[in-house]
Amino acid sequence: MDGSLKNKIIVLGVTGSIAAYKSADIVSHLKKLEAEVFVVMTREAREFITPMTLQTLSHNPVSSDLWEEGNGWQPGHIELADKADVLLIAPATANIISCFAHGLAPDLITSIYLATLAQVIIAPAMNSKMLFHPATKNNLKVLADRGNIIIDPDQGMLACGYEGKGKLSSIESILSIIKSCLS
Numbered sequence: 001m002d003g004s005l006k007n008k009i010i011v012l013g014v015t016g017s018i019a020a021y022k023s024a025d026i027v028s029h030l031k032k033l034e035a036e037v038f039v040v041m042t043r044e045a046r047e048f049i050t051p052m053t054l055q056t057l058s059h060n061p062v063s064s065d066l067w068e069e070g071n072g073w074q075p076g077h078i079e080l081a082d083k084a085d086v087l088l089i090a091p092a093t094a095n096i097i098s099c100f101a102h103g104l105a106p107d108l109i110t111s112i113y114l115a116t117l118a119q120v121i122i123a124p125a126m127n128s129k130m131l132f133h134p135a136t137k138n139n140l141k142v143l144a145d146r147g148n149i150i151i152d153p154d155q156g157m158l159a160c161g162y163e164g165k166g167k168l169s170s171i172e173s174i175l176s177i178i179k180s181c182l183s
C-alpha cells in the first residue's frame, strides 16, 4: 500500500474482543508504513493476545496499567495522550465505546482517550446484537458527533456463530482512514 506514515505516532488501544488477535496484523502493517506504534491494552485484551506479541511487533513496550511508571516524570497516560498523532482503538468493544461516550476513565485507555487532542479512530468489533443494541448505537452516535471517526464494522460470519454485521473492518480500510487523517 502506498503512503508512508514516517514520523507519525499511532497509539493503538486493543480491547477485549475476540478480534484482538487482528491487532498484531494492524501493528505489523503500521510498522511497514514506518509509523511509530505504541500499544495500550485493556486487562481483558490480554486474555486474547499477549503483550509480548504486540511489543515484539511494535518495537515498543506495551502498557496496560494506569499505575505503571512512565519514562519520565509525566504519568504514562498523559505522555501517550500528548505524543499521539492518532489514537486508534481496534478492536473496540461495546464496553470501551460506552466508557468513551460517558467520559469514564477507570483504566489506561480510557484515561488516554480523555486526555488526548489527537484524532480518535474507533473500529468496533462485536456480536451484531451488541452492535445494534440501542445503548451501543447511541454511544457510537455520541462519539461520532464528538468528531471521533467510527469505522463501520463489516458483515460476515462472526466468531460467536452468527452471520451478521460486527466483524472488525478490514486492515486496508483501517489503514486508509489513518492515512487520510494524517495527510
Ligand SMILES: Cc1cc2nc3c(=O)[nH]c(=O)nc-3n(C[C@H](O)[C@H](O)[C@H](O)COP(=O)(O)O)c2cc1C
Binding pocket: 014, 015, 016, 017, 018, 019, 042, 043, 044, 045, 092, 093, 094, 095, 096, 125, 126, 127, 130
Ligand atoms: C470469548 C469472548 C469474546 C468476546 N468478544 C467480544 C467482542 O468481540 N466485542 C465485545 O464488545 N465484547 C466481547 N467480549 C466481552 C468483553 O470481553 C467484555 O465486555 C469486557 O468487559 C471488555 O473489556 P474492555 O472493553 O475493557 O476490553 C467477549 C468476551 C468473551 C469471553
